[in-house]
Amino acid sequence: DVVVALQNVSKQYAKGKPALVDVNLQMHKGDFLFITGPSGAGKSTLLKLLYGQERPTSGEVIVEGTPISQLRGNQLAKVRRRIGVVFQDYKLIPRRTVAENVAFVLWAQGYSRKEIHRRLWPTLKMVGLQDKSESFPHELSGGEQQRVSIARAVVGTPPLLLADEPTGNLDPDNALQVIKILKKLNSIGITVVVTTHNEQLVRVSNHPVVQIKDCHLRHVRK
Numbered sequence: 330d331v332v333v334a335l336q337n338v339s340k341q342y343a344k345g346k347p348a349l350v351d352v353n354l355q356m357h358k359g360d361f362l363f364i365t366g367p368s369g370a371g372k373s374t375l376l377k378l379l380y381g382q383e384r385p386t387s388g389e390v391i392v393e394g395t396p397i398s399q400l401r402g403n404q405l406a407k408v409r410r411r412i413g414v415v416f417q418d419y420k421l422i423p424r425r426t427v428a429e430n431v432a433f434v435l436w437a438q439g440y441s442r443k444e445i446h447r448r449l450w451p452t453l454k455m456v457g458l459q460d461k462s463e464s465f466p467h468e469l470s471g472g473e474q475q476r477v478s479i480a481r482a483v484v485g486t487p488p489l490l491l492a493d494e495p496t497g498n499l500d501p502d503n504a505l506q507v508i509k510i511l512k513k514l515n516s517i518g519i520t521v522v523v524t525t526h527n528e529q530l531v532r533v534s535n536h537p538v539v540q541i542k543d544c545h546l547r548h549v550r551k
């Protein structure tokens with residue numbers, strides 16, 4: 330049960346040198362993977378390829394058995410609903426409450442009000458924010474904002490969660506808390522990919538690690 334795979338994927342943006350060359354990667358259900366590498370190495374590019382925000386220059390990306398490199402419009406949107414994404418800068422809607430930020434994805438996908446409420450509370454509880462549901466993003470700490478963005482990413486119960494430098498703006502305590510939540514989600518069966526250049530976080534955990542360097546991916550820890 331391969332959830333997502335990169336097959337001989339190379340990516341070159343219109344201008345400049347290649348970002349990734351001949352990358353192969355397979356994630357099975359329940360895997361947890363750290364992707365490390367220096368700034369500009371291609372970590373974000375790899376995640377963007379996985380959820381179809383960028384197309385490979387050559388090679389193929391397979392999500393749950395579907396080759397996605399040629400998909401567009403509705404077909405691509407359907408695949409992307411199977412993938413939760415978390416960013417370094419949270420990307421919350423400023424004038425919406427925590428509950429609205431998390432509910433919005435479901436609402437936009439046409440879920441009923443009843444189903445939205447059924448999903449909202451357990452998800453907020455899972456990230457420890459049930460008491461902050463009516464707060465606005467600017468009233469929250471960075472760690473809390475990142476936990477809202479994790480709740481938003483998983484409220485639709487995607488099988489795959491991608492987190493791009495999720496701890497990049499957080500102090501060590503909040504960073505660890507975010508990683509703990511990602512591990513908890515992984516333990517209930519969600520496949521998780523996390524990019525980071527925080528060596529400490531990688532060291533204190535026992536999950537597999539790959540490194541991107543000079544456009545190539547290599548396994549650092551199995």
Ligand code: ADP
Pocket residue numbers: 342343344345348366367368369370371372373374375
């Ligand atoms: P990382 O996430 O490891 O910091 P990125 O994937 O963001 O690295 O970037 C990899 C390389 O691709 C860098 O050289 C970067 O400048 C380049 N790059 C990223 N996005 C674009 C883009 N939209 N257009 C052109 N070059 C880009």
Ligand code: ADP
Pocket residue numbers: 425428429430432433436440441442443445
């Ligand atoms: P329904 O039509 O299914 O009853 P609602 O319009 O009542 O759905 O909205 C359901 C949930 O989505 C509510 O929690 C509401 O706050 C939230 N919501 C609705 N519209 C927006 C929006 N534009 N931005 C963010 N959240 C929204």
